[in-house]
Amino acid sequence: MGGVLWLYTTYRCARCGSPLVFAESNGRIVLSCRNCGISVWMSESSVRQFNRDGAFMWRELMASLHLAYVVRSALLEGKAL
Numbered sequence: 001m002g003g004v005l006w007l008y009t010t011y012r013c014a015r016c017g018s019p020l021v022f023a024e025s026n027g028r029i030v031l032s033c034r035n036c037g038i039s040v041w042m043s044e045s046s047v048r049q050f051n052r053d054g055a056f057m058w059r060e061l062m063a064s065l066h067l068a069y070v071v072r073s074a075l076l077e078g079k080a081l
């Protein structure tokens with residue numbers, strides 16, 4: 001992972017339970033599990049949509065990233081949702 005900034009989140013990997021890592025690199029944000037190697041990302045233009053009236057909606061952004069992660073890890077495991 002080549003992120004210039006990263007941190008552990010309170011979200012856990014749906015597959016192994018490890019804390020998910022949030023990273024930012026060149027305007028793109030990534031949520032990933034270092035144990036499973038699964039990651040989801042969001043482009044800069046998508047991230048901008050979470051800016052409402054000058055307030056950045058971090059909670060909503062993290063919730064949608066985490067939802068994308070859950071879906072992706074389930075698809076990779078071949079589970080039905």
Ligand SMILES: [Zn+2]
Binds near residue numbers: 017033035036
């Ligand atoms: Zn994992």
